[in-house]
Amino acid sequence: MSAAPLALDAIEVHAEGEPGRILTSAAGLVHGETMAERLQYCKENLDWLRRLMLHEPRGYPGLCSVILLPPVNEGSDFGIVVLEQGGFTPMSGSNTICAVTAVLEEGIVPVRGPETTVTIDTAVGVVTAVARVENGKVLSVTVVNVPAFVVELDFPLQVPELGTVPVDVVFGGQFFAQARVADLGLELSPDNGKELARAGALIKLAALEQIHVTHPDNPAISGVNLIMLHSGDRVPGRQDRNTVVLSNGKLVADDPSTWTGALDRSPCGTGTSARMAALHSRGQLAIGEDFSHHSIIGSEFIGRLTGTTTVGSREAVLPTITGRGWVTGRSQWLLDPTDPFPSGYTVGDIWAPGA
Ligand SMILES: O=C(O)[C@H]1NCC[C@@H]1O
Structure with missing residues (x-):
């Protein structure tokens, strides 16, 4: 049997x-x-x-x-x-x-x-x-959500091919590096998905080398995990938009051209929390104000900061995110025990090498 x-x-x-x-x-x-x-x-x-x-x-x-x-x-x-x-x-x-x-x-x-x-x-x-x-x-x-906080605004990240890219290093449940998409010469459109994912891959590789972050209360939570590309300074009347580039497997440092990340189809809840912390720190989002954040496919989360607190010695904000599932x-x-692929498989046509 x-x-x-x-x-x-x-x-x-x-x-x-x-x-x-x-x-x-x-x-x-x-x-x-x-x-x-x-x-x-x-x-x-x-x-x-x-x-x-x-x-x-x-x-x-x-x-x-x-x-x-x-x-x-x-x-x-x-x-x-x-x-x-x-x-x-x-x-x-x-x-x-x-x-x-x-x-x-x-x-x-x-x-x-x-x-x-x-x-x-x-x-x-x-x-x-x-x-x-x-x-x-x-x-x-x-x-x-858990408290969100800024580690550094406009950290000058040296990114191969892209040059110096200012990124906000922010925690919103996980650590993000967040860049203005205009600084990369790109636009947030689903048709640009491949270019956005590639830029995110290059930024992530650089962030892993140059940015060292650890959660003050939880040393096991460390390192930049996700990259957000966003629409920049908050401008009244303009739709705030972003895409988060999710690592698709192992990043191959010596050959980022082969990297095939996936974009978050939602506006990213942890990313929106982190983005609100950065906007608040820049004086562009008040406590209690609604923040309408759109994804690469046009779907929306409404974020809001309900107050402030501290995490370790850092000022932090209390974010909420509303969305639909x-x-x-x-x-x-x-x-099956006889399945020759007990942990699945990936192929380089749609996956990163070494995923
Ligand atoms: O909403 C979020 O926070 C996320 N969406 C997929 C990847 C992130 O964890």
Whole structure:
């Protein structure tokens, strides 16, 4: 008799265009008492699972995923660890919106009223989300994110091919380097996706070498993870827009021309949080003001800063992000013991070498 395949249940969701595969039965694979220990366990032991889900033949370059976990804090509904193409991450806005939409619409967490508050443990702290629900349908999710803070504005990053690119180094749940797209001679249009992804790859390679950042309260969270290209100074009446370039596998330092990143299809929740911290620091966004942030496909998150705080010795802001999620499918993913690709595979036509 042959051994049974590994079976993982999932709810497929997208938040303003960004796909998130919510794994509802993978918690048994993750160990650790705290969320930080669980994230570390995933990084050290479960990269095969990340690649199994996100790579071919079960995944695609634009896909993210989330492992739903039992809560570690009293009063929390569940915990999350996020699987992105570049690795495991502690927090993600679009993926939190996907997870909250999935658990409420599929009855994993009960709907407690037309405004249901869900409390989520992450490795960067407790995040709450308020879902507006009508007849079982989640209309929108407001994520009350962890504090966001600026590390440095206009850091002069030396980027091969692009020259000196001023970037804001900012934390919004993960670390970002954020550049004005005009400084790269590019425009934020879906048709420019390849050029934007390539510029993001070049900036990320440079950022990994030249920018060294660590979260003051959580030394395990370090290094620039994502690159945002944005529309620049906040100008009244002009639409604020951005794209975040997601690492698609390993960056190949000696041959960035082969790199094939994917752009976040949503306006990026952690990126929008970080962007609001930079705008606030520049005097371009007040506490309590709505910040309408559009993605490369024109979808929108509404961000808002609800107050200020400190993180370590840094001034920080308290961001919320509101967006919508839609369930696109229910799935069960199998891994047969005889499958010759137990952690999927990638091919250089659509993936980075070494992904
Ligand atoms: O919304 C966000 O924060 C994200 N979307 C995909 C990658 C980032 O984690």
